[in-house]
Amino acid sequence: MDKLLILVGQDPLISVVARKYAIWLIPTLVPYAILQSLIRYLQTQSLILPMIYSSVAALVFHVPVCWALVFKTKLGNAGAALAIGLSYWINVILLVIYVKYSSTCKKTRVSFSNIVLPSMKEFFSFAVPSAVMVCLEWWSCEIIVLLSGLLPNPQLETSVLSTCYDLSCLLVASLHYFIPYSVGAAASTRVSNALGAGCSETARVAVWAAIVLSVVEVIVACTILLGFRHVVGYAFSDVKEFVDYLDDITPLVCLLLTMDCIQAVLSGVARGSGWQHLGAYVNLGAFYLVGIPMASVLGFVLHLRGKGLWLGLNMGSIVQSFLLTLITSLTNWKKQASMAQQRIFEKRNTADETC
Structure with a gap:
């Protein structure tokens, strides 16, 4: 990625940092994909409050964890990307628990079938x-x-x-x-x-x-x-x-x-x-x-x-x-x-x- 950015005229210093950050963002794709599916599932039923609560919880988790990973572990930009992935997983876990055990989702909750x-x-x-x-x-x-x-x-x-x-x-x-x-x-x-x-x-x-x-x-x-x-x-x-x-x-x-x-x-x-x-x-x-x-x-x-x-x-x-x-x-x-x-x-x- 850094070579591609340099090829299109980007500064080499920015390109190297962007490459490192993007690589550490790759693991966030999995929880992000799951999160988007859960959001659409809840939105169609107008279940907004669970998403607000889970997002607030993820934000409260994200701020101190991001600070610790960036400054205390010396990971820098990589720590920021890693913190995003962890916050996504927190959000996903909370919503999965809600969908699994909430009576509100009882009629729409189905298992995988052919x-x-x-x-x-x-x-x-x-x-x-x-x-x-x-x-x-x-x-x-x-x-x-x-x-x-x-x-x-x-x-x-x-x-x-x-x-x-x-x-x-x-x-x-x-x-x-x-x-x-x-x-x-x-x-x-x-x-x-x-x-x-x-x-x-x-x-x-x-x-x-x-x-x-x-x-x-x-x-x-x-x-x-x-x-x-x-x-x-x-x-x-x-x-x-x-x-x-x-x-x-x-x-x-x-x-x-x-x-x-x-x-x-x-x-x-x-x-x-x-x-x-x-x-x-x-x-x-x-x-x-x-x-x-x-x-x-x-x-x-x-x-x-x-x-x-x-x-x-x-x-x-x-x-x-x-x-x-x-x-x-x-x-x-x-x-x-x-x-x-x-x-x-x-x-x-x-x-x-x-x-």
């Missing part, structure tokens, strides 16, 4: 485009960060600092993204449950409720960020040059937060409605035909440097939000509910035949 195998084909038809949909978006952000390391910036001493500056902007956007993403996950669950029950009007209302809630939240977040733009950089560094850079680029970050607010909710609606393949095409076109090419032109050809990269990423987000909004506004919810119920009846018939 009915699972025939349904795998249908599952993959939704899972693969859903994964592609998410990955295409996140990879575009990572590509922008990689490009930032290649920028010639006379105001910064090294490309390492340039990359760190843009990583900090990405961190701000990523921290906020989990809020609309969570609203989108809730919308996905509500919409899919409503469509499965044949309640098209409930699904439509859930979509609008999620959009309004997310818009109100992003207005508050952007107002706070713009209000503290002159000091927000001190959360990452006390270097005046760094603080001024974040101050200057904050409006672009706020624009990205706004677009993330819309697309995160509508992406959740798309997953809940079974439009994952449309979402994948939208993300492919928005970020890889518009966003990244525009970022490259603005950053390297027009010499706007970091601002150009972020402006290009924003253009991709704007196109993505516009296309998802167009798809959602043209949706016939009655037809979607009818199609969802038809799939349910087909699954029941298949299960009865297998039994």
Whole structure:
């Protein structure tokens, strides 16, 4: 991995650290995969409190363990990655205990059977485009960060600092993204449950409720960020040059937060409605035909440097939000509910035949 990062122009010091951190993150893939399955299982039943309690317990465990592994055992970044894996396992264990012994899950708790195998084909038809949909978006952000390391910036001493500056902007956007993403996950669950029950009007209302809630939240977040733009950089560094850079680029970050607010909710609606393949095409076109090419032109050809990269990423987000909004506004919810119920009846018939 370090050789690959160096090949695309990343600083060798950053590449070596990234390789070590990524290797120690590999064991976290197993508990993370189990955790995501448990979360979806509980979300579909609106069992939110158990997930909150287990997450709080995992956080209380994570903070001291991470500190100990990073500073006391001298593992550094490797210790941070290891702490993440341990925290995931704590979360998984607590949720497994709840699902296993809680009376709330009694009616939905089933053991593995041969009915699972025939349904795998249908599952993959939704899972693969859903994964592609998410990955295409996140990879575009990572590509922008990689490009930032290649920028010639006379105001910064090294490309390492340039990359760190843009990583900090990405961190701000990523921290906020989990809020609309969570609203989108809730919308996905509500919409899919409503469509499965044949309640098209409930699904439509859930979509609008999620959009309004997310818009109100992003207005508050952007107002706070713009209000503290002159000091927000001190959360990452006390270097005046760094603080001024974040101050200057904050409006672009706020624009990205706004677009993330819309697309995160509508992406959740798309997953809940079974439009994952449309979402994948939208993300492919928005970020890889518009966003990244525009970022490259603005950053390297027009010499706007970091601002150009972020402006290009924003253009991709704007196109993505516009296309998802167009798809959602043209949706016939009655037809979607009818199609969802038809799939349910087909699954029941298949299960009865297998039994």
